Amino acid sequence: MNARVAWLTEHAEDQAAVLAHTLGLAIVTAPPDHGYYLQQEPDGLTLHHATAAATDNGLRLDFLGNQQQRRAAGGRQSLLAKAFGLHRHPPCSVIDTTCGMGRDSLMLATLGCPVRSLERHPALYALLADARARAEQADSRPDWLARWAAPIFADAQTWLDENAQTFTPDAIYIDPMFAGGRRKAQPQKALAWLSEIAGADTDAAELLACATQHARRRVVVKQHHRSAPLAPPDNQIVGKAVRFDIYLKAPAQG
Numbered sequence: 001m002n003a004r005v006a007w008l009t010e011h012a013e014d015q016a017a018v019l020a021h022t023l024g025l026a027i028v029t030a031p032p033d034h035g036y037y038l039q040q041e042p043d044g045l046t047l048h049h050a051t052a053a054a055t056d057n058g059l060r061l062d063f064l065g066n067q068q069q070r071r072a073a074g075g076r077q078s079l080l081a082k083a084f085g086l087h088r089h090p091p092c093s094v095i096d097t098t099c100g101m102g103r104d105s106l107m108l109a110t111l112g113c114p115v116r117s118l119e120r121h122p123a124l125y126a127l128l129a130d131a132r133a134r135a136e137q138a139d140s141r142p143d144w145l146a147r148w149a150a151p152i153f154a155d156a157q158t159w160l161d162e163n164a165q166t167f168t169p170d171a172i173y174i175d176p177m178f179a180g181g182r183r184k185a186q187p188q189k190a191l192a193w194l195s196e197i198a199g200a201d202t203d204a205a206e207l208l209a210c211a212t213q214h215a216r217r218r219v220v221v222k223q224h225h226r227s228a229p230l231a232p233p234d235n236q237i238v239g240k241a242v243r244f245d246i247y248l249k250a251p252a253q254g
């Protein structure tokens with residue numbers, strides 16, 4: 001079962017409470033004794049583990065930090081870029097159906113792709129929206145902001161089906177969470193918490209079938225390098241820990 005996430009606010013009527021209510025998150029006025037809770041702090045919206053050590057600062061997304069800049073520096077030769085054909089072809093429009101902590105969306109926008117991101121977990125959506133809003137208010141606006149639209153709180157299959165008439169992206173990206181952790185025995189805190197609150201995405205194969213109908217050129221699925229593909233892919237980009245399975249709609253594009 002997915003861990004419970006509440007929203008901690010002293011005033012049950014304030015703006016945070018209105019957003020929590022809209023997203024369907026329980027509002028609490030004191031830190032809960034189990035699960036997770038969100039709290040608006042001076043540096044941004046923060047996710048806390050109710051039983052974490054007092055020294056734990058929680059988890060806040062930051063799209064302007066050094067870690068993001070280092071990741072983006074991998075550029076067009078990164079596995080992600082290759083999976084979208086960006087090492088050989090111009091940027092393509094992308095819908096990231098599983099935005100999570102936004103790292104891959106941001107990377108694709110940094111590489112020049114216009115990106116729309118969908119996230120169905122309310123707490124992750126709230127963290128994403130908060131981090132993006134902070135990036136918008138930064139003294140020097142990063143240029144990827146113009147290409148990465150504000151995240152959308154939605155289930156991807158529903159959203160794709162409802163918006164198929166008005167919006168067809170070149171590529172659709174799926175990075176599902178698998179049961180039992182994804183990469184290492186001891187994943188970093190952010191991945192471990194994400195896995196606990198969002199749980200396994202057991203409907204990933206259905207999402208792939210849906211995405212294949214709606215992408216103009218390709219669907220890219222990120223997988224653990226040893227896990228079985230959701231369906232037989234047309235191409236694969238294989239790394240040490242992850243693999244990208246590529247499903248082509250148009251004539252091959254590397």
Ligand SMILES: C[S@@+](CC[C@H](N)C(=O)[O-])C[C@H]1O[C@@H](n2cnc3c(N)ncnc32)[C@H](O)[C@@H]1O
Nearest residue numbers: 098100101102103104119120121155156175198
């Ligand atoms: C492994 S994480 C993605 C990590 C992300 N690629 C990143 O760079 O941070 C998977 C995320 O996709 C979301 N998700 C899974 N299936 C979804 C769907 N059908 N619609 C919207 N969000 C979905 C989950 O809630 C979870 O936050």
